[in-house]
Every structure is written in C-alpha cells, then in structure tokens.
Amino acid sequence: MARMHTRRRGSSGSDKPVADDPPEWSDVDxxxxxxxxxxxxxxxxxxxxxxxxxxxxxxxxxxxxxxxxxxxxxxxxxxxxHDAAASVPEDFRNLVERAVRLREHMAENPQDHQNKRALQNTESKIRRLADYYRGDQLDEDFTYTYENGVELLEE
Missing domain, CATH: 1.10.10 (Arc Repressor Mutant, subunit A)
Structure with missing residues (x-):
C-alpha cells in the first residue's frame, strides 16, 4: 500500500507470530x-x-x-x-506534538520550505485523525489549530 503523502510504497515490516496462548516460559499472573x-x-x-x-x-x-x-x-x-487512560489517544497526541514542534521551528526559520511542507502534511494527518476520533474521544466540535494543539499537550 502506498504512503499517504508520497507515491512510494513503504518497506514491509515483520508480522506478529500467530499464537492463541502465552508461552510456557512466561507464566506471570x-x-x-x-x-x-x-x-x-x-x-x-x-x-x-x-x-x-x-x-x-x-x-x-x-x-x-x-x-x-x-x-x-x-x-x-x-x-x-483502572481510570489511568490518557484523555487523548496516543497516535493523535504524537502528531500534535510533531506539529507544535514544526510550527515553532517555522517561526524561527521562515525560509525552511521542506519543513513547511512537513508541517502541512502533519496538520493534514491531524485533521483526518480528528475526524476519526471526533465525538468518541475528542469533543464533537473539536477543530485543530495550533492553539488547540498546545492546550491538548498541556493537559
């Protein structure tokens, strides 16, 4: 399958072994x-x-x-x-962290066109993922902006 923002295909990764029960050597309760x-x-x-x-x-x-x-x-x-779950899903949080870092980098280096494109791609992924999580794990009226991203990371 092709990657989201390039025409190339990714390299295949390893698959988890098919197993129905844990191994005998790992007998932890x-x-x-x-x-x-x-x-x-x-x-x-x-x-x-x-x-x-x-x-x-x-x-x-x-x-x-x-x-x-x-x-x-x-x-x-x-x-x-056990009520220890994060308020925001991990994959969404990681993308928002990347976008905030890129936005701060772009404020210091406005001529960095490569990272400007990376920021656009990352924010596009955030909007797609926000559509997926909206209503379930994100507020119904959530829209991504830089300010909303910073607020999410401070929680």
Missing part, C-alpha cells in the same frame, strides 16, 4: 501484569512504551511477550478499567 501496567502508566509512560517495557523488563524479571495473550485485554483496556 494476569493481576500482576495489570498492576505493573497501571504502575507504569502512573510514571507517565504511553501504552506503546508500556508494552516495550513489559517485553524487555517484564514483571519480576519474567518478560511478557504479549499482554493481550497473557491477560485477555489490551493495554489501553486495562488502563481504562
């Missing part, structure tokens, strides 16, 4: 995993970072290759159950 997920969320880690930390460090030294296989729930579902 589901409650311990959920407690560790909530603990990492309280330390301001994003769900993707939590997954990597559990994969690398694990719980009590035992790595967790897949939280959904071990607990039956995704990391975001665990965070929502």
């Amino acid at each position: 589901a409650e311990d995993i959920e407690a560790r997920v909530v603990e990492l969320a309280e330390q301001d880690y994003d769900p993707s970072q939590i997954g990597m930390k559990l994969r690398d460090e694990g719980v009590t030294g035992t790595p967790i290759p897949d939280v959904k296989l071990a607990t039956g729930k995704k990391i975001t579902e665990i965070l929502e159950e």
Whole structure:
C-alpha cells in the first residue's frame, strides 16, 4: 500500500507470530501484569512504551511477550478499567506534538520550505485523525489549530 503523502510504497515490516496462548516460559499472573501496567502508566509512560517495557523488563524479571495473550485485554483496556487512560489517544497526541514542534521551528526559520511542507502534511494527518476520533474521544466540535494543539499537550 502506498504512503499517504508520497507515491512510494513503504518497506514491509515483520508480522506478529500467530499464537492463541502465552508461552510456557512466561507464566506471570494476569493481576500482576495489570498492576505493573497501571504502575507504569502512573510514571507517565504511553501504552506503546508500556508494552516495550513489559517485553524487555517484564514483571519480576519474567518478560511478557504479549499482554493481550497473557491477560485477555489490551493495554489501553486495562488502563481504562483502572481510570489511568490518557484523555487523548496516543497516535493523535504524537502528531500534535510533531506539529507544535514544526510550527515553532517555522517561526524561527521562515525560509525552511521542506519543513513547511512537513508541517502541512502533519496538520493534514491531524485533521483526518480528528475526524476519526471526533465525538468518541475528542469533543464533537473539536477543530485543530495550533492553539488547540498546545492546550491538548498541556493537559
């Protein structure tokens, strides 16, 4: 499939192995995993970072290759159950951070045409994603502006 703002195709990535149950060597209790997920969320880690930390460090030294296989729930579902979920989805927040950084860079370097194009593309992605999340996880009347982006990041 082609990329959004270029005509090129992306390189293919690896696929997750097909598995129905967690491996035998990773026999950590589901409650311990959920407690560790909530603990990492309280330390301001994003769900993707939590997954990597559990994969690398694990719980009590035992790595967790897949939280959904071990607990039956995704990391975001665990965070929502324990009221530790972020107010804005992670992918939307990352795009807004990038746009705010680019906007500040463009204020200092107005002749940087390459980053001007990158800012336009990023804001286009934000508007598309805002349409997807509007009403569900964003306000019904949310429209992206630089000021709204800065406010979102301060929450």
